[in-house]
Amino acid sequence: MEFTWTTEDEAFRKALAEFLDEEMAGLDLRPGGGPGADDHVELSKRFTRVMAERRWLTPNWPSEYGGGDATAWQHIIMSEELWKRGEPRGPQYMNVNWIGPAIMAFGTEEQKAYHLSRISAGDVIWCQGFSEPEAGTDLAGLKTTAVRDGDHFVINGQKIWTSYANNAEFSFFLARTDPTAERHDGISIFLMPMDLPGIEVRDIPAFVGQHIFHEVFLSDVRIPASALLGEENRGWPIIRDVLAHERVGAPKYARATYVLDRVAETAEAQGRLDDPQVLQALGTGLAACEAARLLAYTSIDERAKGMRPSGIAYAARAAMVQADRAVATAAQVVLGADVLAHDALATDQMFTAFTAGVATGTYEVQLELISRLILKLPRTK
Ligand SMILES: Cc1cc2nc3c(=O)[nH]c(=O)nc-3n(C[C@H](O)[C@H](O)[C@H](O)COP(=O)(O)OP(=O)(O)OC[C@H]3O[C@@H](n4cnc5c(N)ncnc54)[C@H](O)[C@@H]3O)c2cc1C
Missing domain, CATH: 1.20.140.10 (Butyryl-CoA Dehydrogenase, subunit A, domain 3)
Incomplete structure (x- = not known):
């Protein structure tokens, strides 16, 4: 492994740093009390749109999905420069790091066309519907169910600690679709709109940010089968890679x-x-x-x-x-x-x-x- 940066990488970092110093001069990074507040989400959208105009929001994505065809190293340079300035992308760092790449790798053409264009434009807030009251570390123990009903699934259950659920348009959502399978085998991923009837979001007050954590309750939520990401019951291998990207992406x-x-x-x-x-x-x-x-x-x-x-x-x-x-x-x-x-x-x-x-x-x-x-x-x- 080579530990020095290439001339192109250094030029990329310099141009980005100059841009960020100018754009972020005097910016309040915790508007409205910090992560989760409406003003914080507004800051995220305002900032990411400016980055997107330069193709700097998703620099390492292919240009057909709104990226800049840059390298994985330039992606980490961008993330470093943003994190050391307080991460003005807010929740959208998840979109860029692992939600978009998972859709790129496993999504249908329709899912890619719709979701990737919105993510690379800095236009959408997602949340992560993983943890449940009895499934955090032991994520494969999740109990929320999605039962097939024709060309829909019906979802019932509860998520907890869901950051940004109050302002999210979509959830990268895990549910058990085969309760009889070995626990890692019966899980599916849904790209779930958060405005479906039957979804209730409740704040969990927290000192890290007034509106950051939430419980999400789902009762008889009908979601089209077209919202499945990847194969039914085969979500776990995708989740494993997603979690690895999430761990080093920030x-x-x-x-x-x-x-x-x-x-x-x-x-x-x-x-x-x-x-x-x-x-x-x-x-x-x-x-x-x-x-x-x-x-x-x-x-x-x-x-x-x-x-x-x-x-x-x-x-x-x-x-x-x-x-x-x-x-x-x-x-x-x-x-x-x-x-x-x-x-x-x-x-x-x-x-x-x-x-x-x-x-x-x-x-x-x-x-x-x-x-x-x-x-x-x-x-x-
Ligand atoms: C800032 C923040 C943001 C978050 N955002 C989200 C989000 O957006 N979406 C979402 O789905 N979740 C989110 N979470 C939840 C987070 O993923 C879970 O809290 C985490 O996975 C731990 O699960 P748990 O809270 O159920 O703790 P548990 O899994 O119950 O763990 C409790 C304790 O037991 C220990 N323990 C458990 N199993 C073992 C073991 N096998 N060996 C040794 N020790 C063990 C743990 O280390 C821990 O100390 C967020 C959490 C935080 C703090």
Whole structure:
């Protein structure tokens, strides 16, 4: 693996950084109280439309789907530059990273034509309908059912922790279509419009963002069979790859490194760079960020070579959790009680550190997967 950037990659990063610095000057990144608020979603749409005009929203997608034919590396450059500036795409990072690619790989021509054009135009909010009250880490234990009725399915059940469900137009939705099959075999994916009759969305109040989490209740929701993504009952292999893309697609180490630099500047201004406690916190943060970056690059290298994601994606994700936590600790050591009031990025960093070990599969489970898939240790009971 080659660790230097090409001249084209460096030129891409420079042009993008100049554009973002200009577009984001003075931008409030937590309008309306942050993720989930209507104003935050408006910011996401406004910003992504400007990026889409330059084909920078989906740079690595093929041009026929509104992309810029760029490489997997330019995609990660774009994500790094956005994350370190506070991720103005908001929920739409999911569309670009894994929802669109899953539709591109497994969708019908009609699904591709409709959904990919809207995603690459920055025109649509999606949510992820995975977790249920008794199926989070153990996602294959999901109980929501979809029963065939002619050319429709009828869905009943409940989802929980669904970010952005209040403003989403579609859900990338999992349901059990064969309750008699082995649990991984009977699951299907639906590209589900969120305005179907029988869907009720309720807020779960949370300090990370007032309207970010939701419960979604589904009673006798009739959805056309044409909304199935891929084959009926064969959703699990798609979900496995989707989760691997989700884990490395958000380069949280970029924001963590940026925040760490600002924290180090504050420590320097306070004359505390010879304080061993401060130095240890900053050094631990930097080492964790670098480890996360290099592990993420190893995983992206697989993607750039057209390989399926290996266990390294889990190591990258675990390292990103460690980086988020180490930088939050450094911020606390240097900023003390002011940490939550410092600025939007430091605030987000603290919230991220609180939730990092849970979102997209828990930290402990990533360790379990690393032990089996990379270290080849026996499965724990
Ligand atoms: C910020 C954030 C955003 C989220 N957004 C969404 C979303 O948009 N859509 C969605 O569907 N979900 C979302 N979630 C939910 C998230 O995916 C789940 O919370 C996560 O999968 C964990 O599931 P759980 O909460 O049921 O915890 P559990 O699975 O019940 O885990 C509880 C504890 O048990 C431990 N544990 C469980 N199994 C094992 C094991 N085999 N070995 C060792 N330890 C184990 C876990 O590590 C954890 O500490 C979000 C969560 C967060 C924090």
